[in-house]
Amino acid sequence: MTDISGKLVLVAGATSAAGIAVCRELASAGARVIAVGSHDERMRDLVETVPDATGMICNLAHLDEVARLGDRVHEDHGRIDGLIHLVGGWRGGGGLAGQSDEDWDFLHSRIVTTLRNTTRVFVDDLQASDAGRLALVSTTTLDRPMPGGANYAAAKAAAETWARAIANGFEKSAASASVTVFAVRALAGLETQLATEVTRLWEADAASAFFMRSILTAPEGS
Numbered sequence: 001m002t003d004i005s006g007k008l009v010l011v012a013g014a015t016s017a018a019g020i021a022v023c024r025e026l027a028s029a030g031a032r033v034i035a036v037g038s039h040d041e042r043m044r045d046l047v048e049t050v051p052d053a054t055g056m057i058c059n060l061a062h063l064d065e066v067a068r069l070g071d072r073v074h075e076d077h078g079r080i081d082g083l084i085h086l087v088g089g090w091r092g093g094g095g096l097a098g099q100s101d102e103d104w105d106f107l108h109s110r111i112v113t114t115l116r117n118t119t120r121v122f123v124d125d126l127q128a129s130d131a132g133r134l135a136l137v138s139t140t141t142l143d144r145p146m147p148g149g150a151n152y153a154a155a156k157a158a159a160e161t162w163a164r165a166i167a168n169g170f171e172k173s174a175a176s177a178s179v180t181v182f183a184v185r186a187l188a189g190l191e192t193q194l195a196t197e198v199t200r201l202w203e204a205d206a207a208s209a210f211f212m213r214s215i216l217t218a219p220e221g222s
């Protein structure tokens with residue numbers, strides 16, 4: 001069992017309800033939290049709610065900005081032990097005919113590009129950590145995607161494949177690092193559960209499973 005206390009964890013896309021819950025839980029467990037979002041006002045609100053978190057503004061869709069974020073993080077705080085990727089968004093409906101290029105660009109940029117950028121900049125940190133953790137949130141619809149959600153499902157499938165490639169790299173190099181994909185149908189009401197599960201990632205021994213896919217569902221009766 002690894003102690004999360006003092007671990008440096010970057011939450012990418014931190015200002016949603018889920019992001020705030022994750023930042024709060026990580027900070028109260030003793031992690032040092034860097035919360036990243038692209039919107040000043042929402043970040044101010046987050047830091048008011050979770051004063052122990054350090055807020056940083058970055059458009060994670062742009063690799064050069066993420067590289068500069070990496071430099072700032074390394075200079076001011078050191079190497080990260082955890083990257084919790086929460087940037088998302090939904091566009092869909094209208095059957096296959098409704099899967100527009102505009103919606104695809106939006107989803108691809110948020111779901112795939114921000115994950116590619118953040119992991120390319122920070123994967124060496126996770127690899128070098130004695131308890132590196134990467135987590136992202138995907139969807140339970142990948143087994144049976146519907147035409148109206150094809151853009152969304154295709155982007156999420158790409159993100160999961162990217163994450164699996166990182167996990168295989170960790171395994172190949174015998175790193176003390178792991179990758180977890182949390183799959184949910186809808187996040188509303190599951191924010192606290194997600195935050196608890198993210199914090200618990202540091203309880204598991206990474207070498208026991210370099211890649212995990214965990215389905216989050218609401219407890220019965222809720």
Ligand SMILES: NC(=O)c1ccc[n+]([C@@H]2O[C@H](COP(=O)([O-])OP(=O)(O)OC[C@H]3O[C@@H](n4cnc5c(N)ncnc54)[C@H](OP(=O)(O)O)[C@@H]3O)[C@@H](O)[C@H]2O)c1
Binds near residue numbers: 013059088184
């Ligand atoms: N919500 C659901 O029901 C649901 C269902 C299945 C899976 N998921 C997944 O769960 C994760 C979290 O969901 P969510 O609804 O909390 O996500 P979200 O609100 O769509 O995104 C999280 C945060 O990402 C930030 N963001 C967006 N673009 C950014 C950029 N270019 N650079 C930096 N930050 C950016 C936004 O904050 P700023 O505006 O402050 O930048 C936003 O608060 C996502 O991966 C989502 O796809 C969600």
